[in-house]
Amino acid sequence: MSRPPNTTILLSNLPKDVSHWLMGIDTQFFNLNQVLKGIKTIPSGIHFLHYSIPSGSPSPEGDSNDIISLSLRYGFWFECRNEDVFVMKWDDSQESMALLKLLSDEEEEQLNNTKYINEIGDKYKMMIEYPESSNWKNNLISNVDYEIIEEFLPNNNQMGILGIINTMMPSREENMILLDVLKEKKNQAFEDQTNKEFKYTIIQFKKKSNTHDVEQTTKDYLDKTWYFEELYGNDTEMFLGELQLSFLNFILLGNFSSGLQWCNLLKLVLMCRNFMVLHHNFTNNFITVLLKQCQILPPTYLIGENGIPDTSIIDFKSYIAIMENLSSNIFTNELWNNKGCCGKMKLSGMILQKWTDIKITHKTQFGIDLNQLTSPPMKDGYEVYDIENHDDNDEDAPAIVY
Numbered sequence: 001m002s003r004p005p006n007t008t009i010l011l012s013n014l015p016k017d018v019s020h021w022l023m024g025i026d027t028q029f030f031n032l033n034q035v036l037k038g039i040k041t042i043p044s045g046i047h048f049l050h051y052s053i054p055s056g057s058p059s060p061e062g063d064s065n066d067i068i069s070l071s072l073r074y075g076f077w078f079e080c081r082n083e084d085v086f087v088m089k090w091d092d093s094q095e096s097m098a099l100l101k102l103l104s105d106e107e108e109e110q111l112n113n114t115k116y117i118n119e120i121g122d123k124y125k126m127m128i129e130y131p132e133s134s135n136w137k138n139n140l141i142s143n144v145d146y147e148i149i150e151e152f153l154p155n156n157n158q159m160g161i162l163g164i165i166n167t168m169m170p171s172r173e174e175n176m177i178l179l180d181v182l183k184e185k186k187n188q189a190f191e192d193q194t195n196k197e198f199k200y201t202i203i204q205f206k207k208k209s210n211t212h213d214v215e216q217t218t219k220d221y222l223d224k225t226w227y228f229e230e231l232y233g234n235d236t237e238m239f240l241g242e243l244q245l246s247f248l249n250f251i252l253l254g255n256f257s258s259g260l261q262w263c264n265l266l267k268l269v270l271m272c273r274n275f276m277v278l279h280h281n282f283t284n285n286f287i288t289v290l291l292k293q294c295q296i297l298p299p300t301y302l303i304g305e306n307g308i309p310d311t312s313i314i315d316f317k318s319y320i321a322i323m324e325n326l327s328s329n330i331f332t333n334e335l336w337n338n339k340g341c342c343g344k345m346k347l348s349g350m351i352l353q354k355w356t357d358i359k360i361t362h363k364t365q366f367g368i369d370l371n372q373l374t375s376p377p378m379k380d381g382y383e384v385y386d387i388e389n390h391d392d393n394d395e396d397a398p399a400i401v402y
Helices: 064-069 113-126 135-140 146-152 172-183 214-222 225-232 236-253 256-270 273-278 280-296 299-303 316-330 342-366
Strands: 007-012 022-025 028-031 038-042 045-052 073-080 085-091 096-102 127-129
Touching: 007 113, 038 113, 045 236, 073 096, 073 146, 073 236, 085 113, 113 127, 135 280, 146 236, 225 236, 225 256, 225 273, 236 256, 236 280, 256 316, 273 280, 273 316, 280 342, 299 316, 299 342, 316 342
Parallel strands: 007 085, 038 127
Antiparallel strands: 007 038, 022 028, 022 045, 045 073, 085 096
């Protein structure tokens, strides 16, 4: 039976009143209604379908923007191929949406294909065209493939669809900490969370290298290149994929664990100065990803409502510290001084230009002047730590070896 081109998502069995529901695909959002029957002409590749249900009843009263802002968001990562058909339907028993894939005619049927294909034919004109530009594939998920999705999302993959994730989903690291706490208490049961947690890389900033040389120990504590390579080896695309995936889970779901992981990945990079200098292509790819992310980061996520940092989702001080260190320790004119062959000179110029664009974005979008951030004193490329004026809880403090 003939199917529509690209990928089609049919909306089926929705509750009667969905006027306050907010749905989206990738970075585009729209309000649901009974007229809208689906999304069509979705290009091949990785996509993210997400929605929010107003808290309270299915037909809440009040302003829709207020209801949406207080609602949990849910989403599915899935992979599209030409002529794929998905059905997104309301599951009364679970009180949530389910995303199902219609199998090809050669495969064992999961759904009644004929019924849904005919339904698409009747409702195709009432579906919206895929609204995303090339920015999604080329810039926001350029390093995200299905291997990345399976690596970092819950283990409940079914036919090209990852299980549902939501605003409140914790990370594996958070669950490990909670489990340790519960183990210390008697009669405290803990449900297996393997299918309900993000499997992000656990980054231990205080971890020490295995060297026994005192001088090398201090250098390894200040520069985490050895640790970056221990975590990711030569697979820098895995790191960039995790950086992009955690960022999108953060901004599209408002997921705190993902936002924290995104900041931790940025922090890890700023502590790998030697790696950045030795791998120009990686540095260029990283700064390209970071620029595109800064350009779509919602201002309220960073500077809070009405410019009050205490109401932001990201820890404002931590984020500023990250950008300050990137500015003073990584993306400096002295470090990228265009020496070397023509190729390296061109690449260095591109890196500095993108960092300039990031500073412009922070100024225009967030009102933050990165040029005015106080830079720590530096010597031979390392921060000079003031032992007389320090924070005892500073995890970035240098290791003191006796």
